[in-house]
Amino acid sequence: MPNPKDYAILFDASRCIGCKACQVACKQWNDLEAEKTENRGSYANPPRLTAHTWISMRYYEGLRPDGDPYFDFIRGSCMHCTHAPCVASCPTGAMAHREGGVVTVDEKTCIGCRSCVQACPYEAVHFDEARGVVHKCTMCYDRISNGDQPACVKACPTDALTFGTYQEIRAMAEERVRVLKERGYARANVYGLAELGGTHVLYVLTEHPSQYDLPKAVREAEKRAATGWLSAGIAAAALGAGLKFIVERREALKGGGQ
Amino acid sequence: MRGMREVQVLSYDEFYVKHYTNASFLVNPEFKTATELDGLFSGYDPEKRTYDTSTWAYQVDENGQVRTDPTLQDPHCVFQLLRKQYERYTPEVVSKITGIPVEKLLAIYDLYSSTGRPDRAGTITYAMGATQHTYGTQHIRTYAIVQLLLGNIGLPGGGVNALRGHSNVQGSTDFALLYHDLPGYLGLPTGDKPTLEEWIASRVPKANYAPSANWWQNYPKYFISLLKAWWPEVDPKEAYGYLPKLSPHKGGIPDKSADYSHYAIFHAMLAGRIEGLIAIGQNPANSAANANLARKALDSLKWLVVVDPMETETAAHWKRPGVNPKEIQTEVFLLPSAVWAEKSGSITNTGRWAQWYDKALDPPGEAKEELWILTELVQRLKKLYAEEGGPNKEAILNLSWWEHSEHMAEEVAKEYNGYDLTTGKLMAKFADLRDDGTTACGNWLYCGAFTEEGNKMARRDPRDTHPLGLGLFQNWAYAWPANRRILYNRASTDLKGQPRNPAKWLVRWNPKEEKWEGDVPDGVAPPDKALPFIMLPEGVGRLFAAQLKDGPFPEHYEPWESALANLISGQDKNPVCKVWVGDLDVYGTPEEYPIVATTYRLTEHWHTGMMSRNVPWLLEIQPDPFVEMDVELAKSLGVKNGEWVRIKSARGEMKAVALVTPRVQPVKVGDKTLHQVGIVIHWGYQGGNPGDSANQLTPQALDPNSFIQETKAFLVRIEKI
Numbered sequence: 001m002p003n004p005k006d007y008a009i010l011f012d013a014s015r016c017i018g019c020k021a022c023q024v025a026c027k028q029w030n031d032l033e034a035e036k037t038e039n040r041g042s043y044a045n046p047p048r049l050t051a052h053t054w055i056s057m058r059y060y061e062g063l064r065p066d067g068d069p070y071f072d073f074i075r076g077s078c079m080h081c082t083h084a085p086c087v088a089s090c091p092t093g094a095m096a097h098r099e100g101g102v103v104t105v106d107e108k109t110c111i112g113c114r115s116c117v118q119a120c121p122y123e124a125v126h127f128d129e130a131r132g133v134v135h136k137c138t139m140c141y142d143r144i145s146n147g148d149q150p151a152c153v154k155a156c157p158t159d160a161l162t163f164g165t166y167q168e169i170r171a172m173a174e175e176r177v178r179v180l181k182e183r184g185y186a187r188a189n190v191y192g193l194a195e196l197g198g199t200h201v202l203y204v205l206t207e208h209p210s211q212y213d214l215p216k217a218v219r220e221a222e223k224r225a226a227t228g229w230l231s232a233g234i235a236a237a238a239l240g241a242g243l244k245f246i247v248e249r250r251e252a253l254k255g256g257g258q
Numbered sequence: 259m260r261g262m263r264e265v266q267v268l269s270y271d272e273f274y275v276k277h278y279t280n281a282s283f284l285v286n287p288e289f290k291t292a293t294e295l296d297g298l299f300s301g302y303d304p305e306k307r308t309y310d311t312s313t314w315a316y317q318v319d320e321n322g323q324v325r326t327d328p329t330l331q332d333p334h335c336v337f338q339l340l341r342k343q344y345e346r347y348t349p350e351v352v353s354k355i356t357g358i359p360v361e362k363l364l365a366i367y368d369l370y371s372s373t374g375r376p377d378r379a380g381t382i383t384y385a386m387g388a389t390q391h392t393y394g395t396q397h398i399r400t401y402a403i404v405q406l407l408l409g410n411i412g413l414p415g416g417g418v419n420a421l422r423g424h425s426n427v428q429g430s431t432d433f434a435l436l437y438h439d440l441p442g443y444l445g446l447p448t449g450d451k452p453t454l455e456e457w458i459a460s461r462v463p464k465a466n467y468a469p470s471a472n473w474w475q476n477y478p479k480y481f482i483s484l485l486k487a488w489w490p491e492v493d494p495k496e497a498y499g500y501l502p503k504l505s506p507h508k509g510g511i512p513d514k515s516a517d518y519s520h521y522a523i524f525h526a527m528l529a530g531r532i533e534g535l536i537a538i539g540q541n542p543a544n545s546a547a548n549a550n551l552a553r554k555a556l557d558s559l560k561w562l563v564v565v566d567p568m569e570t571e572t573a574a575h576w577k578r579p580g581v582n583p584k585e586i587q588t589e590v591f592l593l594p595s596a597v598w599a600e601k602s603g604s605i606t607n608t609g610r611w612a613q614w615y616d617k618a619l620d621p622p623g624e625a626k627e628e629l630w631i632l633t634e635l636v637q638r639l640k641k642l643y644a645e646e647g648g649p650n651k652e653a654i655l656n657l658s659w660w661e662h663s664e665h666m667a668e669e670v671a672k673e674y675n676g677y678d679l680t681t682g683k684l685m686a687k688f689a690d691l692r693d694d695g696t697t698a699c700g701n702w703l704y705c706g707a708f709t710e711e712g713n714k715m716a717r718r719d720p721r722d723t724h725p726l727g728l729g730l731f732q733n734w735a736y737a738w739p740a741n742r743r744i745l746y747n748r749a750s751t752d753l754k755g756q757p758r759n760p761a762k763w764l765v766r767w768n769p770k771e772e773k774w775e776g777d778v779p780d781g782v783a784p785p786d787k788a789l790p791f792i793m794l795p796e797g798v799g800r801l802f803a804a805q806l807k808d809g810p811f812p813e814h815y816e817p818w819e820s821a822l823a824n825l826i827s828g829q830d831k832n833p834v835c836k837v838w839v840g841d842l843d844v845y846g847t848p849e850e851y852p853i854v855a856t857t858y859r860l861t862e863h864w865h866t867g868m869m870s871r872n873v874p875w876l877l878e879i880q881p882d883p884f885v886e887m888d889v890e891l892a893k894s895l896g897v898k899n900g901e902w903v904r905i906k907s908a909r910g911e912m913k914a915v916a917l918v919t920p921r922v923q924p925v926k927v928g929d930k931t932l933h934q935v936g937i938v939i940h941w942g943y944q945g946g947n948p949g950d951s952a953n954q955l956t957p958q959a960l961d962p963n964s965f966i967q968e969t970k971a972f973l974v975r976i977e978k979i
Binding site: 017018019020023024027028033034035036037038039040041042043045046061062063069070071 | 861862874875876877878879880881882884898899900901915916917918919920921923
């Protein structure tokens, strides 16, 4: 479970207008390059998260049972899980939790093996070909550790995004769901409380998470990361040796490293 | 059980309607509604396509005061005429025309009309979806009528609120960047008023209902103070002669009217009447309806000056796709300009708040702010006129202008605030302006914005100044006029100035201290001395408004290009709207163009895309022009989501990505099923990801009051590529 004083972000989909201000603010703060894109029949662009796109808005449109059309928006990004599969799968410890529940990758220690890329059920972490390491949302650790809000939260024009302690954010989310239910959104729910030990990004949704490509059954993902050769003692030893070789080779190539 | 039903007045605010609207006013008995004349009002001349509005007048007594029936029963009173006008608009008929099921219509009416009580308020906000039609002004009139009936004007949470789009379009209309006006909505004089006295006499209304404050009786003070601001050393009678006057086009080209609006200018260009154009922050090659016509019109220019941060489609018209640059003789001067963060000045929003912005950084390269460019132009013009003379040279030579300085924007602001010429001090408020030539003021609405106390527009005090915490931020920036935050706020009180909703009172009269409290009221007069709607000679809101070219009441018509006959009357289209017709102004039939099209703006791009399509992160999130269409239509065309299609209208064609979505639905209107598509406007042949503009399809069919184009409803067909 997250600690009450951990950092957390609330994404309230009932307030989101799909404007992508969060997406663009993230790019600006983190100096991420713009990708070349095409319109393939959707408002979503870039179509998925990459090493250079750490937030990707998803657009869901259709007709409700009563015949009224809907247009729902989901902010896709790293969920900063408590039992983060990326952390569990990382052989070097580069992908790790900082204080406050934030998951970041240490580029100096990352060997670019992409185990985390495979492990993440949200497809939130990706490999940067040019730099040989993986990248993802940092929850703007550089901002929040200095008393500021994440860039996406600051940019959001409708208060769909809020930043605070896990305790505050969870309480807000639950209260919002209560209000939504009173207003007739019978299936309103908070997503992220049970998943992966509890995520530090919580969602308020008006429909079931499966409507938004959000995985509910993520215990399998946890298992996936935990099984395999990593858990075998012999493999661990072999890994240690191999790791030392790889790290030394990298440092030799870099000529001393940073 | 709701079956067929007559139009009923569901609920309205009886007190408000009786006391604060012209519901009780008696109209000329010869006036006929569109119910009686099958879609026309009395006085229509089909040859001239105009109305003689003499029957649209109030009945007046021997003193020129309006005659009224306070019981609202007289068949000639506005209230009864309103009922007669709309007796055809039953829920069943409206449902047939709009495709909205009767149950849904009634639910909407019930919900919204529940605000017709003093303790409830509703607001209507609107933008181009309402205005860009051949009857756009009447759409807005409908909102005004609804809000007046429900007593929603002048209270917090009420109003008819135009969502201004461009960053400073409110400022641009306040300062009359429109041909027919002068700053502060004073109106540009017409050719038939050769003297100042005649012009002023024609503009000063007489109050025709007591106790109207009739605020425009102060017109002379504002108009003469404006002349003193521009030509300080000149007697206003003489300075009046310097102003251009609106008169019909010479030689009847492009037509016999005195219309110098956007589309008239382009038709004058096409006819070879215009040598040169200065386009400042305007990109008509993309933003004009019937863009192909606009682009061709630009080809006829001898010279073109474009003041813009980017080389726009307008600047590059001579090398656009499909033309041979050798055949186009226009000499183009590009003057790169600063963007918003690179200059100081004020920007005015929907709430009439003028907010001051400070320059944050210098523009790059040779780019300059417009104030610098205009100053250079004026200085050089003055020099040329001094050396060579020319028509109306005194107007240029005597024109007051500023020297270049770091604080030019502030100096301009002070001029539009105004000065007392006897003391040299900045004016404190427009109530102090005089008509004897001893005050100067560039815009009476902004008088009070930059006073001896400083730049009020730069204030940023975020505290709510209302005792009840209503959200009245009186010390944040400056709201015109007089820092009033909600217009017509006296209408939120009863006849004694006491709030009709004490729980949310906005203004109230304090009888002990004999003054108003709360928001700045519409004038300081006590409650029994002035009616709320101070800018009208009646002093009350107009349910019936004789000033509109197409009728004192809104009437439903079909768009100029429509797939249907009008289901409410025999008059298919607006009988007085302005439509340009010619070789390039062509219109299609529903047989050739069976699909109804409208245009969209997007979040990710701005207008013609000259700024946003040059920002890689905006191109990334919205890379291509697209057209939204319903699933059935896509299927019938054999088009898949994400495929490029060609869209054609009678005027041109464009390519766009098909975005097939259940959010767009076919509409059943009468016995026809219509398919509707939404086309985004932001692309052009310049900038990043060049593409086609939706305006290559749209028509120059115009609203008769505003001359705005009907870009929200026209006909197209769509083909697979």
